[in-house]
Amino acid sequence: MxxxxxxxxxxxxxxxxxxxxxxxxxxxxxxxxxxxxxxxxxxxxxxxxxxxxxxxxxxxxxxxxxxxxxxxxxxxxxxxxxxxxxxxxxxxxxxxxxxxxxxxxxxxxxxxxxxxxxxQLIDEGKLKAEGGESFKGKRITYHDPCYLGRGNNIYEAPRKALEVLDAELVEMKRCKSNGLCCGAGGAQMFKEPEKGKKDINIERMNDVLEAKAQVVAAACPFCMTMLSDGVKNENKEQEIQVLDIAEITVRANGL
Amino acid sequence: MIAQILFIIILAAAVYLFSKNAGRIRRNILLGKDTDRSDHPAMRWKTMAKIALGQTKMVKRPLAAVMHFFIYVGFIIINLEVMEIMIDGIFGSHRIFSKPLGSLYGLLIGGFEFLAILVLIACVVFLARRNILRLKRFRGVEMTEWPRSDANYILIIEILLMTAFLTMNAADHKLQLLNFGHYIKAGSFPVSSFLNSLLPNNANSLAIIERVCWWFHIVGILAFLNYLPYSKHFHILLAFPNTYYSNLHPKGEFTNMASVTNEVKAMLDPSFVPESPAEPARFGAKDVTDLTWKNLMEAYTCTECGRCTSVCPANITGKLLSPRKIMMDTRDRITEVGNNIDQFGKDHQDGKALLDNYISREELWACTTCNACVEACPVNINPLEIITEMRRYIVMEESQAPASLNNMFGNVENNGAPWKYSNADRLNWREGS
Missing domain, CATH: 3.40.50.1860 (Rossmann fold)
Incomplete structure (x- = not known):
C-alpha cells in the first residue's frame, strides 16, 4: 500500500x-x-x-x-x-x-x-467455474463460520461459490444458523480447551462424516485449522479435503 | 352477597400481592447499569410482534412449537372467559355475556372448550417429555430440584385449572338442561358435555360441583398469577418487553466500552479531553449490578427451556459451561441482592458475587462466542453478553486471564499478531507457492 x-x-x-x-x-x-x-x-x-x-x-x-x-x-x-x-x-x-x-x-x-x-464476481459474470479442476459430482459440504453466519447473517454468498461447480452439494445436519462452531472462536484458538468429553472440532467431524463429504469447504482460517485437525484425527486425510472457498474457486478456474 | 365480598377481597389481595412482587422484580432489574434501547421503535415493535407474539423462533423444534402454541393461544383466549368470571364474581351475576352475545356466546364457549382440551393435551405431553421420556434438554447440572419441580408445578396447575373449567361447564350445562335456577341455556358445550355422564343427576349436587369448580378455577388463576414472580413462568409477561428491547445489531458485534475509549484516546493523544469524565465503578462485571438492566431483564425472562445449552458447542462436548446456567445464576443472584436490600437496606454487602459464588471461571473461559445460544433463544436472550462482561472483569480488573491468553495479549501488543511472529514477516506469504 x-x-x-x-x-x-x-x-x-x-x-x-x-x-x-x-x-x-x-x-x-x-x-x-x-x-x-x-x-x-x-x-x-x-x-x-x-x-x-x-x-x-x-x-x-x-x-x-x-x-x-x-x-x-x-x-x-x-x-x-x-x-x-x-x-x-x-x-x-x-x-x-x-x-x-x-x-x-x-x-x-x-x-x-x-x-x-x-x-459478486460470479453474479457479474466475471468469474465462472471453467478451465480448471472439475468438481463435477464431488460431494461438497460447507461449514459456516460463526462470525460470517450467525454473526453477520451471511449464509448464501459462500454457497453461491459452490453452486457454480456442478458438484453434489450436501448440507451437514447442523448448518446455517444451526451450524456448529469449529471450536476456535472467542480466543479459544490461542488456549487449550477446558476439560470435557472431547474437543469441539472432533464433535464437528460427526457431521462431516455423516454428510459423506469429500470436500469440506471453509471460509475462515481458524475453521480451516480446526477442520483439518479434525480430519487428521479421523485418519481421513486421503478421503476428505478441507478447502477454502477461495481455493476451490481458484482451482475450478485454473488460476 | 357474602360470596361477592369474599371474591372482591380475594381479587384485591391477589392483585395487590402480585403488583408488589412484580414491582420488586422491576426494582431489581433497574439495579442494573443503564443501556439505551430506545432507538428504532418501529423495528422494535416489529421484533416483538414477530418473536414474542408470533413465536417465530419456536418453530425450530416443531413438536414443542405446536404444543406450546396450544397453551399460548389457550392462555390468551381463555382470558376472555376469565374476564366474564371476574365480572360475575364482583356483581354476583351468572354468565353475564351470554344474553347480550346470544348465539355468539355459545360459539365462544365452544372455542374456549376446544382450546382447554388442547391445553390439557399439551400439558400432559410436556409432563411426559420431562418426567417419562426425560429429554436431555431438561436435565443438566443447573436443573436441580427446584427448577424441575417448578416446571412440573406449572404444568400440573394448568391441568387442574383446565379440568376445573371443563367440569364447571359440564355441570352448568347439565343444570341448564334441567332448567335449574338461574342456569340459563348458553350454547352446546361441545367438549365438556362428554363429562355429563360422569356427573351426578341431582340438581343440588350439580350446583355444588359447579360452584366449587368456579371458585377453584378463579382462585387458582389468581394464585397462579402470584406464583409467576417466583417462577420461570414469568416469561409469559417479560417475553414481550424483552423482545422489544432486543439487541438490533448484528450478533457478531460486541459493544465497545465507552469508558475504555476515553482512556485509549487519552493515551494516544494526551490533549484529549473526554466528553463525560465520569469514571465507571469497574470494567466488566463481577456481580449482577455491574450488568445492564437488559441483562437482568433477560434473567427474569428465561424460562429455562435449555435450547441455548443444547446447541452450545462447549456444553455438547462436555465442558462445564451451560448458557442456561448463566441466566439462572444471574436471576438467582439478583434475587438474592434484592432480598438483601429488603432485609438489610440498600448498602448491604453480603460478600458474595456472581463471579465465583455462582459462575466459575472455568465456565466463562469455555465459551467460543459462537452465538449459537443467542440464535437459539426463542425470546432473544443473550447469555454471551454476560459471559463477555465477566471476562472483561477478569482480564481488565484482575489481570487473571489464563496464561496462554496473556501470551496472546502480549503478542498482539508487541508484534501486532496473536502469535509470536515478527511484524516484518507479514509479507512472507508472497514467497510460497
Missing part, C-alpha cells in the same frame, strides 16, 4: 490479509489464492503489509477491551491515512470486527468478506 500511495495511486479495494493469512502456512495459501482471484478479474488492490496489525478481535472476545481499542484506533489511523474506502478480508473475524466494531471508534469502511467478493 505504501508503494502505491508513494506512486500517487489509490487501489479499488484494500485486501486485509489478517494474522492467520499472513503467518499461518495453510492460510498463506488462501491469501495467495485470494490475490489470484483479484488479479484474474483485474481489480486493483493493495495490502498494508508490515503496516497491518491484528484487528484486536481475539483480545476483544477474551475480554481485553483496552488492547482491542488500542489496536482498532491504530489501525483506523493507518486506514484513514491511506484514504481507504473499501476493504475485503480473508477472515470472518477481521471482517466482523472492522465492519461492525470499528465504526463506533471512527473507522467507517465498506467491508466485505472474500466469499462475498467471489459471489
Amino acid at each position: 505504501a508503494e502505491m500511495a508513494a506512486a500517487g495511486k489509490e487501489p479499488e479495494i484494500l485486501f486485509w490479509v489478517g494474522c492467520a493469512g499472513s503467518f499461518d502456512e495453510r492460510a498463506q495459501k488462501i491469501t495467495r489464492d485470494i490475490c489470484k482471484i483479484l488479479q484474474h478479474v483485474g481489480i486493483s488492490f493493495a495490502v498494508l503489509g508490515t503496516e497491518e496489525s491484528c484487528t484486536g478481535d481475539p483480545a476483544k472476545r477474551a475480554g481485553n477491551e483496552f488492547l482491542f481499542q488500542m489496536q482498532a484506533m491504530t489501525n483506523i489511523q493507518v486506514l484513514d491515512a491511506y484514504n481507504i474506502k473499501k476493504i475485503v478480508t480473508g477472515c470472518p473475524h477481521c471482517f466482523n470486527t472492522i465492519k461492525n466494531e470499528y465504526p463506533g471508534l471512527g473507522g467507517n469502511y465498506e467491508v466485505i468478506h472474500h466469499s462475498q467478493l467471489i459471489q
